[in-house]
Each structure stands twice: as C-alpha cells, then as structure tokens.
Amino acid sequence: MSTRASGLSDAAVTRLRALGRWPEFESGRYSVTEEIGRGGMGTVFLAEDEELGREVAIKIPNALASAELERRLRREARVLARLEHPGIVPIHDAGRLADGRLFYVMKRVRGRTLREHLPAVPDRTERLRIFERICEPVAFAHAQGFIHRDLKPENVMVGSFGEVMVMDWGVAKTVGSLQSAVVSRSLQSESAVPVVSQSHQPQSTVSAQGQVETGVGTVVGTVGFMAPEQARGEVGDVDERSDVYGLGAILFLLLTDRIPDVDSSRTLRLLKVPRPLAAICDRALAVEPAARYQKVTALADDVARYRDNRKVDAYRETVFERAVRFGRTYRTAILLVLAYILMRAAVAFFARW
Amino acid sequence: MEPGEVRSNGGFPATRHSAIERIRDADPETRREAFGDLVEGYWRPVYKHLRLTWHLDAEDARDLTQGFFADAFQKAWLERYEPGKARFRTFVRVCADRFVMNMRQSSSRLKRGGGVQTLPLDFEGAEREVASRGLVTIPDPDEHFHQEFVRALFDKTVQDLRAEYDERGRPIPFVLFERYDLAPVEGVSYAQLADEFNLTAAQVTNNLAQVRRRFRERALDALRGLCGSDQEFRREARDLFGLDVE
Numbered sequence: 384m385s386t387r388a389s390g391l392s393d394a395a396v397t398r399l400r401a402l403g404r405w406p407e408f409e410s411g412r413y414s415v416t417e418e419i420g421r422g423g424m425g426t427v428f429l430a431e432d433e434e435l436g437r438e439v440a441i442k443i444p445n446a447l448a449s450a451e452l453e454r455r456l457r458r459e460a461r462v463l464a465r466l467e468h469p470g471i472v473p474i475h476d477a478g479r480l481a482d483g484r485l486f487y488v489m490k491r492v493r494g495r496t497l498r499e500h501l502p503a504v505p506d507r508t509e510r511l512r513i514f515e516r517i518c519e520p521v522a523f524a525h526a527q528g529f530i531h532r533d534l535k536p537e538n539v540m541v542g543s544f545g546e547v548m549v550m551d552w553g554v555a556k557t558v559g560s561l562q563s564a565v566v567s568r569s570l571q572s573e574s575a576v577p578v579v580s581q582s583h584q585p586q587s588t589v590s591a592q593g594q595v596e597t598g599v600g601t602v603v604g605t606v607g608f609m610a611p612e613q614a615r616g617e618v619g620d621v622d623e624r625s626d627v628y629g630l631g632a633i634l635f636l637l638l639t640d641r642i643p644d645v646d647s648s649r650t651l652r653l654l655k656v657p658r659p660l661a662a663i664c665d666r667a668l669a670v671e672p673a674a675r676y677q678k679v680t681a682l683a684d685d686v687a688r689y690r691d692n693r694k695v696d697a698y699r700e701t702v703f704e705r706a707v708r709f710g711r712t713y714r715t716a717i718l719l720v721l722a723y724i725l726m727r728a729a730v731a732f733f734a735r736w
Numbered sequence: 737m738e739p740g741e742v743r744s745n746g747g748f749p750a751t752r753h754s755a756i757e758r759i760r761d762a763d764p765e766t767r768r769e770a771f772g773d774l775v776e777g778y779w780r781p782v783y784k785h786l787r788l789t790w791h792l793d794a795e796d797a798r799d800l801t802q803g804f805f806a807d808a809f810q811k812a813w814l815e816r817y818e819p820g821k822a823r824f825r826t827f828v829r830v831c832a833d834r835f836v837m838n839m840r841q842s843s844s845r846l847k848r849g850g851g852v853q854t855l856p857l858d859f860e861g862a863e864r865e866v867a868s869r870g871l872v873t874i875p876d877p878d879e880h881f882h883q884e885f886v887r888a889l890f891d892k893t894v895q896d897l898r899a900e901y902d903e904r905g906r907p908i909p910f911v912l913f914e915r916y917d918l919a920p921v922e923g924v925s926y927a928q929l930a931d932e933f934n935l936t937a938a939q940v941t942n943n944l945a946q947v948r949r950r951f952r953e954r955a956l957d958a959l960r961g962l963c964g965s966d967q968e969f970r971r972e973a974r975d976l977f978g979l980d981v982e
Contacts, residue, residue, distance in 0.1 A: 391891050393869075395918050396883075399890050402917065403952050403977020407945040411926070411937055426978070446980035447952075481945030482952075 406443050407481040413441060413488070421445075424455055424553050429491060432475075439475060443486045453485045459553045460487040462529055470520030470548055492548050497633070498536035501640065509545075510637040511690050516547040518630060518683035524549075525623045525679055530556045532621065534629030535608040536636060558622060607642040608632040611670050624672040627682055631667025631675070634686070643668055659689050662698035756824055756964045760815050774814065775805050775857075776892065777962040778825070781884035782832050783862050789877045790836055794866075798859045804835045819965035823972070827964070829881045886976065889962070893955040894918065897947065900954075908933060912940060913947040956981060 391399075404426060406415055413430040420427040425442045432439045442459075444452040463474040476488040494500070497513070504510055517539055521531060531538075531552060538551040610628035612620040635643040638656050647668055651661035663685050669675045676682040676697075685695045692712050694700065700708065710717060755777075758770030779801055786797040808814045808831070817827050874880045901910040912929055915921070926940045933940070956973055963969040973981040 391887055391894065391918070396887050396890055398917055398920075399951070399955075400886070400976060400978075402948050403955075404979050405948075407941070407948060409938075409942060409945065411941055421978070445978070449980065452980075481942065482949045 404443075404445070406441060406484075406486060409479075409481045413439070415441065422551065422553070424452060424459075430488075432488070438491045439488050440472075440491045441486055441488050443480060443484055447482070447484070455553060456485050456487065459555070460485075462552045462555045463487075463489065466520075466524055466527060466529065466552070468520045468523045469546075470516065471524070471552070472548055472550060492540050492542075492550070494540045494542040494546075494548070496537050497539035497541055498636075500541040501536070501637070507638070508690060511686055513541065513545065513547060514630075514634055514637055515683050515686055515690075516545075517549060517633060518679050518686075520547075520549045521626055521630065522679040522683065524552075524555070525558070525626065528558045530558055530621065530623060531626050531629070532556055532613065533605060533608075534626055534633060535605045536633060537605075539633070556621060607644075610672070612672060620672065622672070623679065624675050624677060627667055627675045627677075627679055628669075628672075630679060630682060631664055634667060635664050638664060657689075658704075659695045659698040659700070660686075663689065663695055666697040754963060754965070754969075755961045756814070756817055756819075759812075771809050771814075773961055777888060777958070778828050778885065779805060779857050780862050780865075780888040780891075781825070781881050782828065783857075783859065784866060784884045785829060785832060785877065785881050786836065787863075787866050789874045789880065792836075794859070794863050800836055800839060801857070801859075803839070804832055807835065817964055819968060823968055824962065824964035825882060825885050826878065829878065882975075889955060889958055893951060893958055897951055897954055900950070901947075908935075909943040909947045912943050913951070916944060917948070952977065 404418075406413075406428060412434050413432060415428045415430045417429050418426060419429045419440065423445075425444045428441045428443070430439055430441050431437075442456065444456050446452045457477075460474055460477050463472065467473065472489050472492055474487055474489045478486060480486055497517075500513075501510075504513065517534075521534065524531060529552070531549065532554045533551060534549070538549065540548045540550055542548070606614075608629050610621070610625035613625055632643050635641070635647055635651075638660060639650055639654050641650060644650070648661070648665050651664060656664070663682070666685075667675055667682055676685070681696070685697055688695050692708060694705075694708070755770040755773040759767050759774065761767050761770065782804060783797055783801045786792045786800055787794065790797075792800065813831070814828075817824060821827075822830070897913075898910055901907050912933065915929060916924060916926075926937045926944075929935070930937045930940045935943070955976070959972055959976065960969045963972055970981055973979060
C-alpha cells in the first residue's frame with residue numbers, strides 16, 4: 384500500500400487526461416494545437432503541417448485498437464479521396480499514430496455550421512441560394528455513387544463568403560452495393576432509448592444528440608433529418624432519394640427555422656410559406672421515396688426555378704397564381720406598357736378639349 | 737524494439753480483474769489483496785472529501801478514514817455494492833458520508849488507534865496537498881471526489897511508471913515525460929529537450945509517445961481494477977480520457 388506523497392498538480396492532472404486522446408505522431412510533420420470537434424466516430428484536431436506551413440484538420444478514432452472504428456475511418460478517408468469537389472472537404476494525407484490508431488488529414492474548414500449561420504441570414508432568397516449550394520456536392524457524390532445518409536445542418540459548413548461544404552461522410556453508403564457499403568459511426572452517448580425495431584437489424588436506439596444507432600452500435604442518421612426508410616432500418620431501400628429527404632428537411636429548416644415533424648405541411652401553411660416552396664418541401668419530404676424528387680438535381684432545379692420566379696414542377700398553380708407570377712416576372716414591361724397606354728389615353732383625352 | 741524498451745500491447749490495457757469482484761472471492765488472501773487495492777485507490781479521495789466537504793479537522797479526518805476502511809473490511813459491506821445502481825466511486829463516497837453521519841449521531845468519535853486496525857496511509861502527504869490548495873468550499877462533492885479519485889489514480893500510475901522505467905535501466909523516456917508533461921517549464925519544446933538529452937527531435941517524439949502510451953495503458957488497467965463492472969469501466973475510461981475502450 385502506498386505511503387508516499389502525491390505531487391500531481393491540477394494542471395498536470397488536466398494535461399494527463401488530455402494526453403489520453405491527444406494524437407501522437409511518429410513523424411514530426413504535424414503539430415497539434417487544439418481539439419476542434421468531437422463526433423461519435425472520431426475527434427478532429429487542428430494542427431500545423433510543418434512541411435507545408437499550413438493549418439490542417441486531423442481526424443482520429445475515439446476508440447483504442449478498435450478494428451471496427453478503424454475500418455470506418457479508413458472508408459471515410461477513401462470516400463473523401465474519391466470525392467473531389469469544392470463543396471466537399473479535400474483529404475491530404477493518412478497514416479498511423481504512434482499508438483497505432485489510424486488518422487487522416489484534411490483541409491481545415493473555416494466557418495460556422497448551417498445551424499449557427501442561419502440567424503445571420505434572415506433573407507429567404509439568400510437561404511435558398513445556400514440550399515442550392517448544399518445540393519451541388521450531394522448531387523456530385525450521387526453521380527460518383529455515394530449517398531451521404533446523414534445530411535443535417537450540423538454537417539454543413541458555411542464560410543464567411545457564403546461558400547458551402549458538406550461535411551462528415553462517415554455514414555456514406557455506396558449506391559448499389561449493400562455488402563460492406565455502410566460506413567457508420569459508433570454511438571456517442573450511452574444515454575439512449577429504444578425508438579425503432581425492424582427486420583434487418585433487431586433494434587435501433589436514439590442518442591441524446593438525436594442520432595440513431597442500430598443493433599451493434601452503428602449510426603444511420605439523425606432524427607428529424609433521416610428518411611423514413613432509414614428510420615425503419617430498411618437498408619436495401621436507402622438510395623439517393625434518402626438524401627433528397629435529408630435535403631428536404633434542411634430546406635424545411637431554412638424556410639421555417641424548425642425541424643420537420645409529422646405535420647410539416649401544416650407548419651408550412653401556418654407560417655405562410657409560399658405555396659410553390661411549400662410544395663417543393665412537401666415533395667422532398669414525402670414518406671414514400673417514389674413520391675419524392677428522384678434526383679437531387681431535380682430538387683435543386685425546382686428551388687432555382689422558384690427563385691427565378693418560374694413555374695416549379697412540384698406545384699400546380701391556379702390561373703390567378705400564374706397571372707400573378709407572370710406579373711412579377713414581367714413587371715417592368717407591364718408597367719411600361721401600362722404607362723404607355725395611360726399616356727396615350729391622357730393625350731387623347733386632353734386633345735378632345 | 738530498443739533494449740530495455742517497454743513492450744506494450746497495442747493500446748489495450750492488460751486485463752485486470754476488478755477489485756470489487758475480487759473482494760467477493762472465496763480465498764481470504766485474494767480478498768485481502770483486493771481490499772488493499774481498493775484502499776489504495778480510494779483512501780485519498782475519502783480523506784480529502786472528509787476534510788473539504790465535511791470540514792473535519794486533519795486528525796478527525798484521518799481517524800475516520802482509517803475507521804471507515806477498517807469497518808468496511810471487518811463488516812464486508814463493500815461487497816454489497818450493486819453495479820446496476822451507481823458507480824463504485826459514488827457508492828464509496830455515499831458510504832463514507834453515512835459512516836461519518838453514524839459516527840456523529842452515536843457521538844462516538846473514534847479514538848486515535850483505539851480499536852481500529854491502522855492502515856499505513858500517508859496522511860501527511862495528503863494533508864500537504866489539502867494545505868497547498870487551501871480549505872476551499874466544495875460546490876459539488878461528487879465532482880470533487882471524482883477529481884481526487886483521478887488524481888490518486890494518476891499519481892499511483894506515474895509512480896509505477898517511474899519504477900517500471902527505472903527497473904529496466906532506461907530512465908530517459910520517463911524523465912522526458914516528467915519534464916514535458918508532468919511539470920513543464922514554460923515554453924519547453926521537443927527541440928530543447930533533444931539538445932539537453934543529446935537526442936534528435938524524432939527520438940524525443942518517439943520516447944514521449946511511448947511513455948504516454950504506457951501511462952494510458954497503466955492508468956486504464958488500474959481504473960479497470962477500481963470499477964464495479966465492465967460497463968462502468970468503459971464509462972469511466974471515456975470520462976477520463978475521452979476514449980472508447982472496447
């Protein structure tokens with residue numbers, strides 16, 4: 384039994400606790416400066432790349448010697464390596480820490496999450512522009528054969544110039560390949576309650592952060608932003624249209640500042656969201672994948688059409704609405720014609736006197 | 737592997753059976769050893785809890801800490817712990833609180849050394865720690881108990897680590913660890929340490945990585961021994977290092 388004096392200060396204890404997860408590199412290339420994010424699968428650290436003299440972000444798994452987490456992290460790195468798009472964070476390097484854990488290095492993304500950014504963007508048109516920019520990398524990923532599966536405002540970063548990046552491809556799935564296609568993340572919290580049970584995987588739970596976990600600890604989405612087929616665990620039915628649902632949920636948030644629920648159509652009406660926009664949102668959030676936009680590009684195009692004051696596919700407008708839209712589109716020309724007619728009428732009127 | 741280098745097992749701590757399980761063992765020697773491990777892990781937090789939360793003076797806190805563990809051993813009530821109800825450290829703290837209340841109610845303050853098996857605990861050292869931090873008010877006793885538990889755990893781990901490197905006749909990695917992590921001088925860098933110890937910066941990096949890894953393995957191993965269940969261990973490990981341990 385110990386009989387010696389203790390010498391550890393509070394600072395030393397704090398430092399020793401941090402050492403547990405602080406990445407230790409065998410080469411001296413990266414100097415870690417701070418922890419900037421922590422998710423279910425891994426922690427992201429800010430570091431200086433001494434070779435190239437630039438800041439980078441480094442992601443490492445939270446668990447020690449976990450083959451499963453390593454497999455997921457490696458897969459995420461490979462997904463990112465294949466998705467070269469301005470709206471997807473580029474990966475620079477990958478390797479192993481001194482303790483054997485895998486890590487990958489990516490560009491440091493500056494900005495705020497979409498949820499943090501929203502209060503600074505009250506203008507609906509600007510919000511729609513942001514939405515279209517979110518759709519671009521997702522559509523690109525679909526074209527490359529990847530489905531994101533966890534689209535939500537926390538996974539979208541908006542830079543100071545309005546540039547958008549879709550983050551966290553850790554649960555991405557390869558379209559058309561179910562076997563080992565799922566890249567998923569471990570549950571962050573133990574405080575979870577069962578919410579769903581389904582045939583493919585026996586039980587799902589939802590964490591304190593709203594992320595849903597299936598049977599053996601894999602997250603497949605986030606409540607409120609997750610397509611119904613994902614929530615039911617119907618892995619085989621998850622495809623591009625599941626991401627359309629996630630984007631629809633983000634659009635709903637952009638239009639209402641709320642998370643969609645079972646009565647989202649009513650919410651859109653109550654908040655007097657323009658009918659064409661509400662119809663776009665409703666179609667994207669349809670329970671049945673067949674009733675949704677079949678492609679992200681179709682959704683983005685419809686939003687762009689609304690923004691350009693053109694007819695949207697999702698909404699059948701009345702004659703009156705068409706006339707109003709026509710009036711808005713050709714407002715200047717109509718005003719000029721009206722002014723001309725009035726002027727001619729005035730001239731004719733005064734000529735008779 | 738260099739001569740004398742400590743071989744690790746790839747990040748996993750060596751499996752140590754929980755002391756809470758071992759105090760229920762049929763073999764009296766196993767039970768005694770397990771109890772010793774528990775006392776070693778918990779006596780300092782208990783002592784400081786009595787000093788700072790109960791505001792007992794040093795002598796009363798010392799007597800009651802001795803009395804608490806002696807009573808626990810004699811009456812075997814630590815064995816009644818049920819993992820499903822609370823963390824073991826919470827159980828220990830609550831038991832200590834009840835013990836103090838019972839002592840106060842019965843007005844039978846323990847006489848120093850009277851009828852109590854004296855455990856060789858370094859109360860002077862613990863008292864120096866209390867004095868160095870001052871008799872502050874503790875807003876959250878459970879958090880304070882946890883903090884002191886972690887301090888005691890790390891302190892023991894650091895001492896064992898030092899002994900491990902000394903035994904292997906390769907003290908430099910530990911000295912680097914001490915200089916850089918335990919008591920760092922403002923602005924100390926890997927390059928400075930490399931100059932001072934006639935090493936390359938890469939060697940400093942590798943040595944520090946190795947000792948930190950060993951520290952983490954040893955701390956997790958010790959923690960496993962002081963937790964009531966695997967689930968509690970995983971939760972405590974996550975609290976301690978922010979790491980999931982499978």
